[in-house]
Amino acid sequence: MEWSDVRIFLAIAREGSLGAAARVVGQTQPTMGRRLRALEAALGQALFQRTTDGFVLTDEGAAVMASAERMEEEALAFERRLAGRESTLSGQLRLAASDWFGSYVLTPVLAEFARRHPSVTVELLTDARLYSLARREADLAFRIKAFDEPDVISRRLLRMPYALYARRGDPRPRKDGRGTRLVTMNAAFGGMPDVTWLKKHLPQASVAFTSNNREAQARMCAEGIGVAVLPTALGEAFPELRRVDLGDPPPSRDTWLGYHKDLKRLNRLRSLLELLAERFAE
Amino acid sequence: MEWSDVRIFLAIAREGSLGAAARVVGQTQPTMGRRLRALEAALGQALFQRTTDGFVLTDEGAAVMASAERMEEEALAFERRLAGRESTLSGQLRLAASDWFGSYVLTPVLAEFARRHPSVTVELLTDARLYSLARREADLAFRIKAFDEPDVISRRLLRMPYALYARRGDPRPRKDGRGTRLVTMNAAFGGMPDVTWLKKHLPQASVAFTSNNREAQARMCAEGIGVAVLPTALGEAFPELRRVDLGDPPPSRDTWLGYHKDLKRLNRLRSLLELLAERFAE
DNA sequence: TTCTTTCCATGCAAAAATGCATGAACAAAA
DNA sequence: TTTTGTTCATGCATTTTTGCATGGAAAGAA
Numbered sequence: 001m002e003w004s005d006v007r008i009f010l011a012i013a014r015e016g017s018l019g020a021a022a023r024v025v026g027q028t029q030p031t032m033g034r035r036l037r038a039l040e041a042a043l044g045q046a047l048f049q050r051t052t053d054g055f056v057l058t059d060e061g062a063a064v065m066a067s068a069e070r071m072e073e074e075a076l077a078f079e080r081r082l083a084g085r086e087s088t089l090s091g092q093l094r095l096a097a098s099d100w101f102g103s104y105v106l107t108p109v110l111a112e113f114a115r116r117h118p119s120v121t122v123e124l125l126t127d128a129r130l131y132s133l134a135r136r137e138a139d140l141a142f143r144i145k146a147f148d149e150p151d152v153i154s155r156r157l158l159r160m161p162y163a164l165y166a167r168r169g170d171p172r173p174r175k176d177g178r179g180t181r182l183v184t185m186n187a188a189f190g191g192m193p194d195v196t197w198l199k200k201h202l203p204q205a206s207v208a209f210t211s212n213n214r215e216a217q218a219r220m221c222a223e224g225i226g227v228a229v230l231p232t233a234l235g236e237a238f239p240e241l242r243r244v245d246l247g248d249p250p251p252s253r254d255t256w257l258g259y260h261k262d263l264k265r266l267n268r269l270r271s272l273l274e275l276l277a278e279r280f281a282e
Numbered sequence: 283m284e285w286s287d288v289r290i291f292l293a294i295a296r297e298g299s300l301g302a303a304a305r306v307v308g309q310t311q312p313t314m315g316r317r318l319r320a321l322e323a324a325l326g327q328a329l330f331q332r333t334t335d336g337f338v339l340t341d342e343g344a345a346v347m348a349s350a351e352r353m354e355e356e357a358l359a360f361e362r363r364l365a366g367r368e369s370t371l372s373g374q375l376r377l378a379a380s381d382w383f384g385s386y387v388l389t390p391v392l393a394e395f396a397r398r399h400p401s402v403t404v405e406l407l408t409d410a411r412l413y414s415l416a417r418r419e420a421d422l423a424f425r426i427k428a429f430d431e432p433d434v435i436s437r438r439l440l441r442m443p444y445a446l447y448a449r450r451g452d453p454r455p456r457k458d459g460r461g462t463r464l465v466t467m468n469a470a471f472g473g474m475p476d477v478t479w480l481k482k483h484l485p486q487a488s489v490a491f492t493s494n495n496r497e498a499q500a501r502m503c504a505e506g507i508g509v510a511v512l513p514t515a516l517g518e519a520f521p522e523l524r525r526v527d528l529g530d531p532p533p534s535r536d537t538w539l540g541y542h543k544d545l546k547r548l549n550r551l552r553s554l555l556e557l558l559a560e561r562f563a564e
Numbered sequence: 565t566t567c568t569t570t571c572c573a574t575g576c577a578a579a580a581a582t583g584c585a586t587g588a589a590c591a592a593a594a
Numbered sequence: 595t596t597t598t599g600t601t602c603a604t605g606c607a608t609t610t611t612t613g614c615a616t617g618g619a620a621a622g623a624a
Contacts, residue, residue, distance in 0.1 A: 071356035
């Protein structure tokens with residue numbers, strides 16, 4: 001049995017089709033089909049049923065799925081261990097953060113880092129989905145909660161203050177919020193503390209626009225669509241916006257960073273962590 | 283990183299040279315060298331130091347050795363799981379036993395099995411070293427002790443009686459053994475119960491020949507070199523030998539068989555186990 | 565020292581794997 | 595029904611990998 005084919009087996013099992021699996025492992029569909037056939041021939045058993053809607057694991061395939069997954073985990077650990085020992089200040093560094101945090105908070109620091117270490121390529125992924133640190137989809141991730149994945153080192157980076165913003169020149173909202181329109185997070189984020197805060201301070205206000213994208217909220221707010229609770233780092237970047245003080249500021253939120261412990265000694269990561277700590281020292 | 287190259291890494295780490303590793307994985311020395319180079323290039327780090335006496339792991343290589351070994355374990359488990367589901371009565375069946383046990387005790391049963399199941403290839407390994415059931419170096423092993431490896435199913439097969447043998451026509455040993463010469467196990471097997479038994483019954487006898495090979499002992503005994511304690515299954519096979527009764531028979535020994543639990547459902551193994559149980563029923 | 569053995573690197577030809585293009589099968593949409 | 599969009603299999607040219615043969619370096623034996 002060719003060990004590399006186990007990786008292909010996993011990809012097909014997860015994706016359900018040769019083409020999709022090929023994209024995952026970076027090969028072509030015919031190759032995937034041929035390697036799978038070779039694997040099944042070597043094992044003497046069929047791992048998939050070729051059904052009309054894709055490749056479905058046979059009992060045999062399902063029986064070895066767990067082994068294949070553990071094999072993958074060890075392969076990933078193998079690579080992480082080694083990456084953690086790279087002492088050069090070169091190579092790639094992949095960060096994952098929410099969109100506005102990446103653009104407005106991180107970029108200044110990353111620019112400085114890039115200037116200091118020209119042989120390090122920084123890749124910033126701003127994406128709603130959570131990248132896996134264990135699979136090394138990202139080397140460093142930023143979130144608004146502490147990380148609870150195993151083997152991930154989690155640290156509080158900074159406390160991000162929030163404020164209510166309105167378009168410069170627009171009238172100040174009435175006390176109960178009647179007549180005021182709101183720009184807020186998506187319904188999916190209903191539980192967010194700033195939504196609660198808004199309900200308390202402007203109970204009569206109506207919702208004009210929602211989005212899962214803070215920057216889109218800021219732009220809509222700048223267009224005068226409504227008032228919005230925004231991270232100050234974002235709000236202050238728009239000259240059209242003006243802070244509105246309702247006496248009690250909206251709740252601030254912590255931002256955490258996390259990285260896999262195997263990468264603790266990765267020098268380029270360490271350098272960036274130091275710079276981040278320095279720039280965001282409270 | 284190519285997963286298959288991890289296997290090559292392991293082989294080189296264990297063997298210490300490209301040529302030896304090539305023999306283990308069934309490839310050639312140049313290929314091993316090139317694959318290793320490719321692996322190191324992909325990882326960006328050297329895994330071995332090329333010293334005058336072979337390939338020695340660097341710190342980096344040592345750091346990932348454990349991951350590579352666990353990866354191998356999972357690969358082996360993958361294959362075992364699948365083998366355990368093969369329902370056909372064909373394919374290979376590899377047995378490991380001590381030399382005389384294999385030749386004199388097993389062969390009759392194996393011959394019968396081979397006749398019954400012509401599409402199963404039985405391979406009998408008689409070798410001093412212990413084959414690993416976990417690595418599937420053998421599907422079924424016979425030993426004189428219960429197996430204590432994890433995940434191995436161990437069962438007592440039979441009790442093998444032993445007896446003292448001398449060449450037919452040679453004089454019976456004196457009561458204290460003075461003047462009698464002995465053919466026994468190697469010094470390395472000093473603690474064997476038959477040695478103790480000999481010391482007790484023929485304390486004055488001297489040792490003429492030792493070997494770790496019971497059959498060699500039987501042949502030397504048949505040549506008249508000395509008396510020997512042999513398994514009766516072996517002793518009775520030599521017409522030149524005659525049983526010598528000293529009143530109290532030498533201790534008999536149990537023979538155990540063991541196989542990996544993942545192979546419990548392997549039909550060809552089950553058939554052989556049934557036949558063995560039948561033929562050796564007490 | 566010289567001879568022998570062992571081991572790794574490399575050139576080159578043969579073999580194998582890969583990717584592209586295409587065709588067939590099938591399901592969903594028009 | 596026809597059309598459209600997916601998905602897998604296969605032929606073929608190309609690229610890549612492999613094995614063989616050879617040479618050189620180093621260590622041990624004579």
